Amino acid sequence: MKKIAVLLAGLVAALSFAPGLSIAADAIAPVREIMKDTQKNWAGENSDWIDIFEEGTLSRLYSKDFGDKYKAAAQNPAADEDGISPFDYDVIVNGQDACPLQDLSIESGQPANGTTEVTAKFKAATCMEGTPNRDAFTTVRFEVIEENGKSVIDDIMIQGEEGQGPISLKEAMVQIANGE
Template sequence: MRLAFTFFVAGFVSFAVPASAQSPDPVAPVKEVMDITISNWSEDVDEWKSIFESELLDRLYARDLVALYRQASEKAAKLFDSDDPVDPFDYDVVTGSPDGCPLQDVKIALAGEKDGVSDVVATFRLWTCEENEDTRNLVTEAHFEVVQEDGRAVIRDIYHILDGERDSVVEELRTMIAQEDDE
């Protein structure tokens, strides 16, 4: 009976945690981040949810990215004279923009793997509410570097692609941390 209860509890716990928390599938953590991003840009969003919320950090992201994010958050907190960590980004790192419209035509796919790093690509239309047809039909592309840590897939870096250039979230965090305080 005790063994059956243990299996029941273990099964219940595994259902209570999102699949991306347990999965070696490199697309799983990206899908969870994109679901949050889609919700954030929807017309009926009540409250913006950070893709770097404390609960998500250790579950969806690689240890190195988490350490950099926490360090940059602490530095931002000092700049804003806050006792709590502050999100160091003033824009959405997935869309690469502080503004936008409800995301449409979202596609997430594994683009390839090399040396233990999976390239998961998310494409979407961000400017669907704009009047200009060319702007409205622009396709935005974000790349997620996904690696395996402790048997699960985690995001190591996020790159927003604009005009053929890749902006690295990790490099941006390093730059923020390295900047001298103006005090």
């Protein structure tokens, strides 16, 4: 019994000195919440749209830098006419239309340089008849960091046009804020 207690104490001590291990476990939490809200938004029910960048969510699930860039982009006159978002599309599904999300998976990579990449994959066009890639997966990469002791989303990487690499949402917000 004493050996087990010593082993457990050693394991707890080792984990407390390996912060990267705890980040990887917690990194999925903010992404899971954003994806849950995105699923609800596209579920086809007549419920209110959940703003994944609403002030409370923005300050709780996103880094300060991300939040500052979002607020600056939202001040641009090119912001969406409804006043909700500086984007005229859903940045998670990377479009203005989607079906109920199918086959959602969320996976966390290994922490590197203070960032953990969390990948969400899902099918967003399965109900769109005649769409050539209706069963294709959409992949969204979230860069998650630890800030003030909790995991927060620092950037969202969405797929660009065919032949382009991923687009940083933070970079896009800087461009919107600059009127580009």
